[in-house]
Amino acid sequence: MGAGKTKRMPRAVREQQMLDAAVRVFGRRGYMAASMDEIAELAGVSKPLVYLYLNSKDDLFTACIRREARALTEAVRAGVRPGLSADGQLWSGLRAFFTHTARDPDAWRVLHLHARTHGERFAAEVAAMREEIVAFVTQLIAAAARDAHRDPHLPEREVAGLAEALVGAAESLADxxxxxEGVTARQAAATLMNFAWAGLGDLMAGRPWSEPEDAGPELPAQAAG
Amino acid sequence: MGAGKTKRMPRAVREQQMLDAAVRVFGRRGYMAASMDEIAELAGVSKPLVYLYLNSKDDLFTACIRREARALTEAVRAGVRPGLSADGQLWSGLRAFFTHTARDPDAWRVLHLHARTHGERFAAEVAAMREEIVAFVTQLIAAAARDAHRDPHLPEREVAGLAEALVGAAESLADxxxxxEGVTARQAAATLMNFAWAGLGDLMAGRPWSEPEDAGPELPAQAAG
Amino acid sequence: MGAGKTKRMPRAVREQQMLDAAVRVFGRRGYMAASMDEIAELAGVSKPLVYLYLNSKDDLFTACIRREARALTEAVRAGVRPGLSADGQLWSGLRAFFTHTARDPDAWRVLHLHARTHGERFAAEVAAMREEIVAFVTQLIAAAARDAHRDPHLPEREVAGLAEALVGAAESLADxxxxxEGVTARQAAATLMNFAWAGLGDLMAGRPWSEPEDAGPELPAQAAG
Amino acid sequence: MGAGKTKRMPRAVREQQMLDAAVRVFGRRGYMAASMDEIAELAGVSKPLVYLYLNSKDDLFTACIRREARALTEAVRAGVRPGLSADGQLWSGLRAFFTHTARDPDAWRVLHLHARTHGERFAAEVAAMREEIVAFVTQLIAAAARDAHRDPHLPEREVAGLAEALVGAAESLADxxxxxEGVTARQAAATLMNFAWAGLGDLMAGRPWSEPEDAGPELPAQAAG
DNA sequence: CATGAATGAGTCTTCATTCAT
DNA sequence: TATGAATGAAGACTCATTCAT
Structure with a gap:
């Protein structure tokens, strides 16, 4: 199962195969329980080659985190429609986010679960990515305030907390x-928009958030690695 | 450090010391990276005694999860003021929640991070606790709908998603x-109430959620362990 | 299962209970795999008491061997009818032997299997018993030669070898x-008499050994332990 | 001591070295008392390599049993002269048996003592070998009956008992x-032939079994390992 | 480029044995 | 007399990592 045994592949390709295998194994087993043996076998190469290319378990894990963090942020960035209103942007970003996490659950587990669980080094690596997303959300909140022709007078820390809450809710919904079974990325995004934008108060009062009409088509969901 | 080394303690006491140590080590290192040696040393006993009382690393971890899950749910339950309105109950529950998680961060990491990361057995153990909380929140949402004299006609899955989002936001804010530095449980709870109850939309429109006046005093936060 | 928890028994009785338990556990598990915990539990006493009475695992095992070796030799000695012919004596001795080994298989395993497997000390202990039996058989062979009014001119070592073979055959048949299922002590003894006394040659020629008429009644087989 | 420490040997060779060491250690100490450390050291390799090749203590022991059981049966099979009379075949088979057991006493102890002492799994492994030998002996007895132009009318169980007794006597004589000191394989075999074929009765009457003239030369006894 | 061979260090777990009461 | 509490020592097994080819 996996890469087979074709020899003499260019280095870049081999490396990607190794990372694919590593993400899968790390995602399913966690950092400590993952064994280099299993990763090498799944990648279809010998263990020394993994060390030759990726140097150590530590470095390999870091490489996985970096690659998947970049992939996730880029997916979200690509999904956001720049010209839209704040909630329109949030809506499209969330859809991209949920689509991506659903597409490669192992990668998502690596980032969300395992990387944050083992040592400052790895946690810092994801924290960087997370901050980028939180910053994006923060700026969206600010933009929304502008749209409402209001200076919300929210203290900076309050805004940070709100962004944190939003991102946390998104992460939890991704899990x-x-x-x-059967929850689509679109539904997850809609639930979160309702929750975050309208709030439970409005929701209970029968005023749910409603999807803007220009938010673009459903994103394609192609199978992961 | 901590437990002291007085010999010949009754079993029940020693067991608690061991669990204290285990929660601390598991919380900081994770299940796999935690070593029974370190736990025993921190508990001030020899390793065989840990095995005699707690049986295995697996069982020890399970015992930690159970104890801390129970402690958390009981703290939240005790914090909720039963007679209040839905948002009042949520508010008091959240304050208890944030107070408790702040009081013992290691226990919180065990429950939130590590238990969910290693194996179905452990995950199921926390899932039970989480479901209890989600159920509480779900029922609060329903109560809020009744308060608003409305049947919100939200499909069951939608409600589940909302509860999931709320709990996820809470978890994230706890982290x-x-x-x-310097964020109190009260502030975290307030941020979350704003976010979850009023919603970003209302917030931007200058209609934040406001704290009910009868929600009780600040809970004391005494240090753990 | 076992002794129950009656307190304050006289020392001699307690010791026998412990030896009973020990023989059972040693017989089933072997010396190394037997645990003092299991023995103490089966004996219905606490571990320190076992040490107080029997001193160490080593000594406990030795005590088991001694007791059971003595029991076995005494059973055989008691079974032999002194006035009989050589084959009559062998016949009655063998019946006693097979009866005894069938009665307490655990004791037999201790002597025949485990004691010979773990260290010179224990092996020497059973060797003494075995030599006693071998000597008895040797003397029987010599008596048979006298009965035949012949000096068989068998060298001493040859006689020793024959006795060894006979005892070995007996041990193997006991196992x-x-x-x-369903092989009685009497049948086992008859088989061995045929084999050893008549020999395969005579047997094949239709001249089996036949039981003397004065060899006494079947021995009672009372349950072990 | 023994295997030497030349590095980088092909796997098959190393495996044999490990089995050699294992047979020696298991034979001297027994299954439980043998430590993987000692085996690895005697084999001149590190413990992990033993595990890499032989998988577990259990599997290592099984491998020893299989190898030595096969070696023993093949030695006996090779020693038997097919064309001979029944007692001639038995005579040659016994000589091969005693020669082999004398050559590698540790292997003999593994098969005869330790394998039967620890767990059904191992016992079954030797039981298979033993049955092969018992079957051979049984068939010899039947052949002897044909040679004597007689149908011995011995019940099947009786024949099984006789074979058991013969094999047991052989095992005991091997020990x-x-x-x-100074007992050769030939002498042991002769003693057993006298005992088993002629029987004590004939022996006492001055009719010992006598060696057939075509039974081949003494087998060479080269030292093991 | 690629790998079969090999290991140092560490982990979980068990057990015989003792002390303080 | 009898035991609950406690441990030093050791054993099976695994894993990240490195040579030599």
Missing amino acids: WAGAT | WAGAT | WAGAT | WAGAT
């Missing part, structure tokens, strides 16, 4: 969608 | 409050 | 009878 | 020959 939930991954674990719950 | 954030733990990592950010 | 076989213990493992094979 | 005895191994422990007694």
Whole structure:
């Protein structure tokens, strides 16, 4: 199962195969429980080659985190429609986010679960990515305030907390969608928009958030690695 | 450091010392990286005694999860003021939640991070606790709908998603409050109430959620362990 | 299962209970795999008491061997009818032997299997018993020669070898009878008499050994332990 | 001591070295008392390599049993002269047997003592070998009956008992020959032929079994390992 | 470029044995 | 007399990592 045994591939390709295998194994087993043996076998290469290319388990894990963090942020960035209103942007960004996490659950587990669990080094690596996303959300909130012709007078820390809450809710929903049969990325995004934008108060009062009409088509969901 | 080394303690006491140590080590290192040696040393006993009382690393971890899950749910339950309105109950519950997680961050990491990362057995153990909390939140949402004299006609799955989002946001804010100097449990709870109850939309429109007046005093935060 | 928890028994009784338990556990598990915990539990006493009475695992095992070796030799000695012819004596001795080994298989395993497997000390202990039996058989062979009014001119070593073969055959048949459903002590003894006294040659020629008429009744087989 | 420490040997060679060491250690100490450390050291390799090649203590022991059981049966099979009379075949087979057991006493102890002492799995492994030998002996007895132009009318179980007795006597004599200075395989075999074929009765009457003239020369006894 | 061979260090776990009461 | 509490020592097994080819 996996890469087979074709020899003499260019280095870049081999490296990607190794990273694919590593993400899969790390995602399923966690950092400590993952064994270099299993990764090498799944990648279809010998263990020394993994060390030759990726240097150490530590470095290999870091490489996985970097690659997947970049992939995720880029997916979100690509999904956002720049010209839209704040909630329109958030809506499209969330859809991209949920689509991506659903597409490669192992990668998502690496980033969200395992990387944050083992040592400052790895945690810092994801924290960088997370901050980028939080910053994006923060700026969206600010933009929304401008749209409303209001200076919301929210203290900076309050805004940071709100962004944190939003991102945390998104992460949690990504897990939930991954674990719950039949929840699409669109539904997850809609639920979160309702929750975050309208709020439970409005929701209870029968004023849900409604999807803007120009938010673009459903994103294609191609199978992961 | 901590437990002291007085010999010949009754079993029940020693067991608690061991669990204290285990929660600390598991919380800081994760299940796999934690070593029974370190736990025993921190508990001030020899390794065989840990095995005699707690049986195995697996069982020890399970015992930690159970104890801390129970402690957390009981803290939240005790914090909720039963007679209040839905948002009042949520508010008091959240304050208890953030107070508790801030009080013992290691226990919180065990439950939130490590238990969910290693094997179905452990995950199921926390899932039970989480479901209890999600159920509480779900029922709060329903109560809020009744308060608004409305049947919100939200499909069951939608409600589940909302609860998931709320809990996820809370979890994320707990991490954030733990990592950010000077954020109190009260502030975290307020941020989350704003976010979850009023929603970003209302917030931007200058209609934040406001704290009910009868929600009780600040909870004392005494240090753990 | 076992002794129950009656307190304050006289020392001699307690010791026998411990030896009973030890023989059972040693017989089933072997010396190394037997645990003092299991023995103490089966004996219905606490571990320190076992040490107080029997001193160490080593000494406990030795005590088991001594007790059971003495029991076995005494059973055989008691079974032999002194006035008989050589084959009559062998016949009655063998019946006693097979009866005894069938009665307490655990004791037999201790002597025949485990004691010879773990260290010179223990092996020497059973060797003494075995030599006693071999000597008895040797003397029987010599008596048979006298009965035949012949000096068989068998060298001493040859006689020793024959006795060894006979005892070995008996031991093997004891195992076989213990493992094979429905083989009585009498049958095992008859088989061995045929084999050893008549020999395969005579047997094939239709001249089996036949039981003397004065060899006494079947021995009672009372349950072990 | 023994294997030498030349590095980088092909796997097959190393495996044999490991088995050699294992047979020696298992034979001297028994299964439980043998430590993987000692085996690895005696084999001149590190412990992980033993595990890499042989998988576990259990599997290593099984491998020893299989190898030595096969070696023993093949030695006996090779020693038997097919064209001979029944007692001639038995005579040659026994000589091969005693020669082999004398050559490698540790292997003999593994098969005869330790394998039967620890767990059904191992016992079954030797039981298979033993049955092969018992079957051979049984068939010899039947052949002897044909040679005597008689149908011995011995019940099947009786024949099984006789074979068991013969094999047991042989095993016991192998131990005895191994422990007694100066007893050759030939002498042990002769003693057993006298005992088993002629029987004590004939022996006492001055009719010993006599060696057939075509039974081949003494087998060479080269030292093991 | 690629790998079969090999290991140092560490982990979980068990057990015989003792002390303080 | 009898035991609950406690441990030093050791054993099976695994893993990240490196040579030599």
